[in-house]
Amino acid sequence: MIQPRKVVMPNPSPRAVPNQINPPQRLLMGPGPINADPRVLRAMSAQLLGQYDPAMTSYMNETMELYREVFRTENEATVLIDGTSRAGIEAALVSLIEPGDRVLVPIFGRFGHLLREIAERCGAEVHVIEREWGTVFTPGEIEAAIDKVAPKLLAVVHGDTSTTVAQPLDELGAICAKHGVLLYTDATASLGGNTFELDAWGIDVATAGLQKCLGGPSGSAPISLSARAVDVINSRKSIEAGIRVEGDAVSSSPIRSNYFDLAMILDYWGPKRLNHHTEATTMLFGSRECARLLVEEGLPQAVERHRLHGAAMATGLSALGLELFGDQNYKMNNVVGVEIPDGIDGDAGRAAMLNDYGIEIGTSFGPLHGRVWRIGTMGYNARRDTVLLTLAALEQMLRRGGVSVTGGSGVGAALDFYESEGDAA
Amino acid sequence: MIQPRKVVMPNPSPRAVPNQINPPQRLLMGPGPINADPRVLRAMSAQLLGQYDPAMTSYMNETMELYREVFRTENEATVLIDGTSRAGIEAALVSLIEPGDRVLVPIFGRFGHLLREIAERCGAEVHVIEREWGTVFTPGEIEAAIDKVAPKLLAVVHGDTSTTVAQPLDELGAICAKHGVLLYTDATASLGGNTFELDAWGIDVATAGLQKCLGGPSGSAPISLSARAVDVINSRKSIEAGIRVEGDAVSSSPIRSNYFDLAMILDYWGPKRLNHHTEATTMLFGSRECARLLVEEGLPQAVERHRLHGAAMATGLSALGLELFGDQNYKMNNVVGVEIPDGIDGDAGRAAMLNDYGIEIGTSFGPLHGRVWRIGTMGYNARRDTVLLTLAALEQMLRRGGVSVTGGSGVGAALDFYESEGDAA
Numbered sequence: 001m002i003q004p005r006k007v008v009m010p011n012p013s014p015r016a017v018p019n020q021i022n023p024p025q026r027l028l029m030g031p032g033p034i035n036a037d038p039r040v041l042r043a044m045s046a047q048l049l050g051q052y053d054p055a056m057t058s059y060m061n062e063t064m065e066l067y068r069e070v071f072r073t074e075n076e077a078t079v080l081i082d083g084t085s086r087a088g089i090e091a092a093l094v095s096l097i098e099p100g101d102r103v104l105v106p107i108f109g110r111f112g113h114l115l116r117e118i119a120e121r122c123g124a125e126v127h128v129i130e131r132e133w134g135t136v137f138t139p140g141e142i143e144a145a146i147d148k149v150a151p152k153l154l155a156v157v158h159g160d161t162s163t164t165v166a167q168p169l170d171e172l173g174a175i176c177a178k179h180g181v182l183l184y185t186d187a188t189a190s191l192g193g194n195t196f197e198l199d200a201w202g203i204d205v206a207t208a209g210l211q212k213c214l215g216g217p218s219g220s221a222p223i224s225l226s227a228r229a230v231d232v233i234n235s236r237k238s239i240e241a242g243i244r245v246e247g248d249a250v251s252s253s254p255i256r257s258n259y260f261d262l263a264m265i266l267d268y269w270g271p272k273r274l275n276h277h278t279e280a281t282t283m284l285f286g287s288r289e290c291a292r293l294l295v296e297e298g299l300p301q302a303v304e305r306h307r308l309h310g311a312a313m314a315t316g317l318s319a320l321g322l323e324l325f326g327d328q329n330y331k332m333n334n335v336v337g338v339e340i341p342d343g344i345d346g347d348a349g350r351a352a353m354l355n356d357y358g359i360e361i362g363t364s365f366g367p368l369h370g371r372v373w374r375i376g377t378m379g380y381n382a383r384r385d386t387v388l389l390t391l392a393a394l395e396q397m398l399r400r401g402g403v404s405v406t407g408g409s410g411v412g413a414a415l416d417f418y419e420s421e422g423d424a425a
Numbered sequence: 426m427i428q429p430r431k432v433v434m435p436n437p438s439p440r441a442v443p444n445q446i447n448p449p450q451r452l453l454m455g456p457g458p459i460n461a462d463p464r465v466l467r468a469m470s471a472q473l474l475g476q477y478d479p480a481m482t483s484y485m486n487e488t489m490e491l492y493r494e495v496f497r498t499e500n501e502a503t504v505l506i507d508g509t510s511r512a513g514i515e516a517a518l519v520s521l522i523e524p525g526d527r528v529l530v531p532i533f534g535r536f537g538h539l540l541r542e543i544a545e546r547c548g549a550e551v552h553v554i555e556r557e558w559g560t561v562f563t564p565g566e567i568e569a570a571i572d573k574v575a576p577k578l579l580a581v582v583h584g585d586t587s588t589t590v591a592q593p594l595d596e597l598g599a600i601c602a603k604h605g606v607l608l609y610t611d612a613t614a615s616l617g618g619n620t621f622e623l624d625a626w627g628i629d630v631a632t633a634g635l636q637k638c639l640g641g642p643s644g645s646a647p648i649s650l651s652a653r654a655v656d657v658i659n660s661r662k663s664i665e666a667g668i669r670v671e672g673d674a675v676s677s678s679p680i681r682s683n684y685f686d687l688a689m690i691l692d693y694w695g696p697k698r699l700n701h702h703t704e705a706t707t708m709l710f711g712s713r714e715c716a717r718l719l720v721e722e723g724l725p726q727a728v729e730r731h732r733l734h735g736a737a738m739a740t741g742l743s744a745l746g747l748e749l750f751g752d753q754n755y756k757m758n759n760v761v762g763v764e765i766p767d768g769i770d771g772d773a774g775r776a777a778m779l780n781d782y783g784i785e786i787g788t789s790f791g792p793l794h795g796r797v798w799r800i801g802t803m804g805y806n807a808r809r810d811t812v813l814l815t816l817a818a819l820e821q822m823l824r825r826g827g828v829s830v831t832g833g834s835g836v837g838a839a840l841d842f843y844e845s846e847g848d849a850a
Contacts, residue, residue, distance in 0.1 A: 008723075008725045008726055008729045017717060017720050017721045018487045018490075018491070018717060020464075020468065020714070020717075021468045021471045021484070021710045021713065021714065022471070023471050023472060023473075023474050023480055023481075023484075024474075024478075024480050025472070026472070026473075026474055026475065026478065028473065028474075028475055030475060032703070033473050033475065033476065033703060033706065034473070035472055035473055036472065036473050036707070038472075039445075041469075041470045041471075041472070041707070042470065043445065043446045044466075044469055044470065044707060045466045045467065045469065045470045046446045046447070046448050046466075047448060047450070047451070047460055047461065047463075047466070048448075048451075048453065048458050048459075048460055048461050048636075048642055049448050049449075049451055049453075050451065050453055050455060050458065050779075050785040051458065053449075053451065053779070053785065055448055055449050056448075059446070059448075062443045065443075066443070082508050082509050082512070082643075082644060083507050083508040083512060083684065083702075083705075084507050084684075084702040084703055084704075084705055085702075085703070086683070086684050086701075086702040086703075087507070087508060087512075087684050087702070090682065090683060090684045094682075113665065114665065114683075117665040117683055118683045118684075121679060121680070121681055121682060121683050122681075123681075209703070211473075211703055217473055217705060217706050217707035217708075218507075218702075218703040218704065218705045218706060219507060219644060219705030219706075219707060219708045240538065240539065240542040254546060255546070256546055256547075256548075256681060257515065257519075257546060257682060258511070258515060258539075258542055258543045258546050259508065259509075259511050259512050259515045259543075259685075260684075275790070276511075277508075277509040277510075277511040277512070277643075278457070278458055278509055278510070278511075278634070278636055278643040279509075279643065280508075280509055280642060280643045280644030280708075281458065281642050281643060281644075282461070282466070282469060282642035282644060282707075282708075282711070283642075283644045283705075283707075283708065285446045286707070288446065289445070289446065292442060292443060292445075295442050296442045298433075300433045301433055303433075304433045354478070360475040360478065365700070
């Protein structure tokens with residue numbers, strides 16, 4: 001039956017229609033999100049494809065291959081989770097953890113607390129060890145805790161932007177292997193801008209996001225899983241009723257989430273192409289371009305670029321008289337913390353940077369709030385011009401706020417640093 | 426300590442770098458995803474903003490207001506979930522359901538099975554009633570099941586694209602209110618193209634996605650919650666440890682997911698602006714534009730546009746000699762099912778449409794696979810030219826496949842229909 005023509009009455013209470021998106025120009029020099037590489041945004045403007053269009057599945061396969069290079073792995077199971085970096089963390093943890101499993105979380109910043117929180121919601125028996133913010137654990141401290149707790153899973157943040165330091169992971173894989181422990185790491189803030197070697201370090205599962213060194217928008221979470229992790233997850237596989245056929249797996253302890261069920265997500269990305277969610281095509285296009293640009297540049301080259309500009313920023317900030325926060329031996333390449341000088345209100349200083357210069361710098365969480373600013377140099381914004389502009393504006397903001405600053409000290413030190421590094425622009 | 430300059434060796438095993446995204450031109454006339462409105466893709470190419478930039482939080486507030494109009498509600502709690510439509514479903518169910526809660530799911534297609542599956546993973550005691558695919562339930566049938574099961578929650582799909590029919594919801598709110606039952610509906614496939622009245626129908630929670638009548642890419646899930654639903658969810662609130670301060674809520678039965686914890690997500694979108702995930706800015710820009718375009722057109726006008734072009738498509742398909750699938754009294758405006766004619770292989774026919782004409786039509790799931798094609802007219806593709814082009818190409822494909830077709834029958838009937846409706850192009 002064809003539905004009859006409907007007489008459409010005018011909308012009785014039309015709401016005002018706001019204008020098109022037209023964001024003010026910002027230079028995002030906080031701990032992320034940062035400005036997206038314009039090439040990533042252009043890739044995201046491509047028209048959509050059907051979910052099983054051969055062109056679409058080819059793009060999915062290429063994306064898997066590109067992220068293998070970004071994670072430095074041969075893992076077949078290297079895909080995207082359709083959500084922000086936090087979605088990637090939850091997909092990893094809820095798929096690995098069965099209620100009652102023991103999980104060890106070394107906490108050295110805000111995102112360690114997040115891992116604990118998510119693992120607890122997965123029903124894990126979570127044990128934590130804690131370190132003062134700005135410091136990291138020795139491998140021995142972590143092994144001692146593993147000895148004591150005998151966890152199924154060690155879940156640890158790599159670079160924690162809340163403290164600007166990165167936990168060294170290179171010895172943890174061997175320790176975990178020795179104790180039969182799975183090793184998960186959240187590499188959201190570090191990947192692409194700091195050395196990260198998934199296979200060489202023996203990491204079982206790593207997740208990331210686009211909004212830091214990858215130079216894209218938040219909303220897609222790359223993940224890579226070792227064969228051992230995939231086995232653990234597949235042992236819990238349940239094909240959902242709506243598409244289940246005779247003989248398909250039905251688990252007695254299914255993964256608690258459908259959306260984050262990596263067993264099903266891997267069947268969707270793998271040769272079976274079993275329908276799960278409708279892939280977020282535009283985010284996939286962006287995610288693919290983030291990785292494509294990194295692979296084109298070369299991962300070691302991208303890490304070196306982050307080191308260079310991160311060090312130039314830190315040098316300039318020191319020369320402005322600001323004290324750097326945290327153990328600088330473990331500083332991430334892409335973000336630096338500075339103590340807010342006496343007499344300056346942290347939020348007012350940030351507001352002045354934003355309103356007067358269009359530059360965003362970061363506040364801090366928890367014990368560091370009001371005490372530390374965080375300044376990033378990552379992804380598309382790991383550049384000489386962004387470093388020098390930020391230092392120039394900071395000098396003006398500090399002076400205006402009553403701090404005694406030597407004119408040109410920050411920019412001068414950074415320029416000298418670039419010269420000493422042979423980067424004479 | 427400034428990290429020493431690193432001598433970067435060439436990448437030892439560089440992978441081949443694939444080309445930029447350059448998808449083939451497709452006209453997506455399946456059950457979704459469909460082609461995005463180019464204005465939505467343009468909005469998504471805007472540069473990013475910081476998470477708490479006043480411009481960003483203004484866009485978030487405008488997005489809430491726009492989706493109130495799209496859902497036809499005054500619900501304050503109207504926000505986006507950062508994930509595909511399935512993420513919206515899971516956020517609603519995991520936030521509402523405590524393990525052991527009774528949930529009633531009337532199933533009349535694939536996506537009813539999905540609601541059951543997700544509710545089961547949330548730990549619910551799920552009761553289902555089932556109907557043959559292509560039919561819908563009477564309100565009396567649903568009320569009888571409520572009487573028997575006494576659920577906390579009724580979870581029902583509005584339009585199920587797997588069968589092309591929509592369950593009438595207008596009487597269910599009153600029934601649920603009478604029995605003290607919460608009413609959740611998945612409006613992913615229907616919203617914007619079919620009458621939907623959240624407040625007038627007494628719906629507690631509805632979720633959607635962009636990739637159907639809203640004319641955007643998958644990856645953002647609008648959701649709206651009644652005050653009653655918000656109360657249920659807030660009674661389970663736990664602020665996460667990383668940002669918890671003295672006096673903050675810690676629940677004894679916290680929501681099982683962190684990412685989908687609507688109590689926290691509402692605090693992020695609300696005046697507290699409590700940090701949760703990093704909002705997927707580009708998807709938010711797209712989601713806002715989808716709603717902005719619908720509100721600009723007017724919701725009743727958009728529904729009428731979907732009725733007009735959906736009816737023209739159905740008229741043309743019938744005139745081509747194809748039998749329409751399902752109870753046409755309850756057909757969704759935006760998608761139609763047709764029985765695949767004898768002698769035609771369904772997948773080969775779809776491949777011919779894609780490869781010869783660049784037009785995608787849909788296959789089916791479960792009992793309808795190989796038996797029914799699904800053809801959509803929704804969002805940006807609910808247009809006269811797309812209807813006529815699809816009918817013209819289908820005629821050629823059917824003839825080439827050996828089906829006897831009267832030349833011009835489909836297009837002719839659609840043109841006549843448009844004329845009879847006063848839409849003479």
